[in-house]
Amino acid sequence: MHQIEMTVNGQVMRAEVPAETTLLSVLREAWGLTGSKLGCDVGDCGACTVLVDGLSVNACLLLAVQVDGQEVLTIEGIGGFDYLHPIQAAFERLSSIQCGFCAPGIVISAKALIDKNPHPTEQEIREALAGNLCRCTGYTKIIEGIAEACRIPAGTDGSA
Amino acid sequence: MRSFEYSAPGSLREALEVMEQHAPDFKLLAGGTDLLVDLKHSLNGPTLVMDLGGVAELKGIEETPSGLRIGAMVTHTEIQQSPLIAKHAPAMIAAAATIGAVQTRNMGTIGGNLVTCVPSLDSGPVLVALDAQVTVAGVDGRRVLAITEFFVGPRQTALAPDELLVDILIPTPMLGRATAFRKFGLRKGQALALVNAAASIAVNDGRIIEARIALGAVAPTVIRATDGERVITGKSTDDVGALREAAAVAVTEARPIDDFRASAAYRRELIAVGTFRVLEEALALATSS
Numbered sequence: 001m002h003q004i005e006m007t008v009n010g011q012v013m014r015a016e017v018p019a020e021t022t023l024l025s026v027l028r029e030a031w032g033l034t035g036s037k038l039g040c041d042v043g044d045c046g047a048c049t050v051l052v053d054g055l056s057v058n059a060c061l062l063l064a065v066q067v068d069g070q071e072v073l074t075i076e077g078i079g080g081f082d083y084l085h086p087i088q089a090a091f092e093r094l095s096s097i098q099c100g101f102c103a104p105g106i107v108i109s110a111k112a113l114i115d116k117n118p119h120p121t122e123q124e125i126r127e128a129l130a131g132n133l134c135r136c137t138g139y140t141k142i143i144e145g146i147a148e149a150c151r152i153p154a155g156t157d158g159s160a
Numbered sequence: 161m162r163s164f165e166y167s168a169p170g171s172l173r174e175a176l177e178v179m180e181q182h183a184p185d186f187k188l189l190a191g192g193t194d195l196l197v198d199l200k201h202s203l204n205g206p207t208l209v210m211d212l213g214g215v216a217e218l219k220g221i222e223e224t225p226s227g228l229r230i231g232a233m234v235t236h237t238e239i240q241q242s243p244l245i246a247k248h249a250p251a252m253i254a255a256a257a258t259i260g261a262v263q264t265r266n267m268g269t270i271g272g273n274l275v276t277c278v279p280s281l282d283s284g285p286v287l288v289a290l291d292a293q294v295t296v297a298g299v300d301g302r303r304v305l306a307i308t309e310f311f312v313g314p315r316q317t318a319l320a321p322d323e324l325l326v327d328i329l330i331p332t333p334m335l336g337r338a339t340a341f342r343k344f345g346l347r348k349g350q351a352l353a354l355v356n357a358a359a360s361i362a363v364n365d366g367r368i369i370e371a372r373i374a375l376g377a378v379a380p381t382v383i384r385a386t387d388g389e390r391v392i393t394g395k396s397t398d399d400v401g402a403l404r405e406a407a408a409v410a411v412t413e414a415r416p417i418d419d420f421r422a423s424a425a426y427r428r429e430l431i432a433v434g435t436f437r438v439l440e441e442a443l444a445l446a447t448s449s
Contacts, residue, residue, distance in 0.1 A: 002166065019164055019166035020164055020199070043263065049263055055266040057266050058263045058267065060196070061196040061197070062192060066189070066213060109263075112262070127349070130348070130350055131261025131349070
């Protein structure tokens with residue numbers, strides 16, 4: 001067993017895990033952060049996307065022990081019922097989500113993009129989402145939602 | 161996943177010692193984008209997984225007297241963002257951009273891509289076109305190999321069971337060499353190559369003095385199309401017909417297969433088109449600089 005400690009959504013979290021535990025399973029099963037989804041389990045679908053030290057990664061392809069000491073941001077750290085991130089608010093306004101299973105990963109990938117590039121082109125948005133599969137929407141409303149979120153001034157609560 | 165032990169050495173020396181003790185019953189963990197998938201699906205996994213993430217000697221991109229050194233643990237994203245690679249070997253950025261998706265590139269490493277050694281590995285052709293060398297290390301010392309010697313077959317490299325890949329070197333004479341890369345896949349994102357092509361060209365006094373053509377996903381490993389290279393060597397830089405002829409000859413040097421992604425016949429068409437395009441692009445770069 002391995003003792004691990006990492007900062008998740010600003011909070012120090014600890015667990016004792018066998019080496020073969022993925023980051024995704026420790027987030028979901030040990031810490032109850034079920035916003036990150038288990039989809040394909042092989043790094044194709046992006047439903048498990050989280051940020052580790054600011055970089056988007058597939059939590060299903062990382063061992064929890066590899067992330068020891070690092071900083072993790074999941075969908076739970078981005079917004080919630082009382083505060084929507086501008087990307088989430090735009091998705092709500094434009095009905096960008098249907099079943100919603102892919103949405104947490106997509107919001108994380110979109111945030112990773114606009115943190116670095118606040119005014120992406122449509123092509124840049126599409127490239128940033130290449131690792132996130134959505135089987136409902138056909139992506140059109142998701143791409144429009146991200147473009148819309150970029151028009152909201154940073155730091156503003158987009159839920160208004 | 162089956163259970164295994166995990167070790168995270170802090171230095172190359174420590175890593176090599178652990179490998180010597182456990183060879184061949186261990187797996188090296190670089191970016192994990194291939195290894196974790198294999199571990200999840202394998203019935204008889206290794207007893208030890210050694211994470212190379214803490215080995216500083218395997219990281220970094222730097223100019224050295226012998227060329228541009230790229231550590232095996234450098235990620236595809238780091239390659240895309242490296243000013244040194246943009247200056248000296250920008251075709252590597254074009255190749256890195258075609259790998260997987262953002263998440264895969266943030267995790268996956270160039271060393272992992274080379275060591276996994278699938279025929280469609282996207283990092284390979286540009287490195288072959290740039291005459292790259294690799295350094296491998298074992299407890300007894302280091303060896304330097306040409307990249308073409310490193311690739312042995314599908315999922316098979318020249319690494320001994322107790323050796324690991326340390327770094328990749330683009331030799332000084334090849335820095336800034338006009339190089340182009342094209343990948344053909346079924347989609348733009350998250351696609352394995354049907355055909356990969358890269359070419360580098362040097363010109364002098366209106367003639368092509370050196371050309372290298374590399375093709376991926378068309379043979380058991382990345383290959384050099386040396387007969388195609390010979391067709392254009394010495395030709396005038398205005399001779400577009402020679403580029404077409406070289407591309408046609410390159411097709412005869414490849415051994416593409418039929419699989420569920422594409423037929424061998426279709427791949428041969430792509431080799432002709434891809435080789436011509438990379439030669440044309442590399443030549444345009446060579447003559448404009």
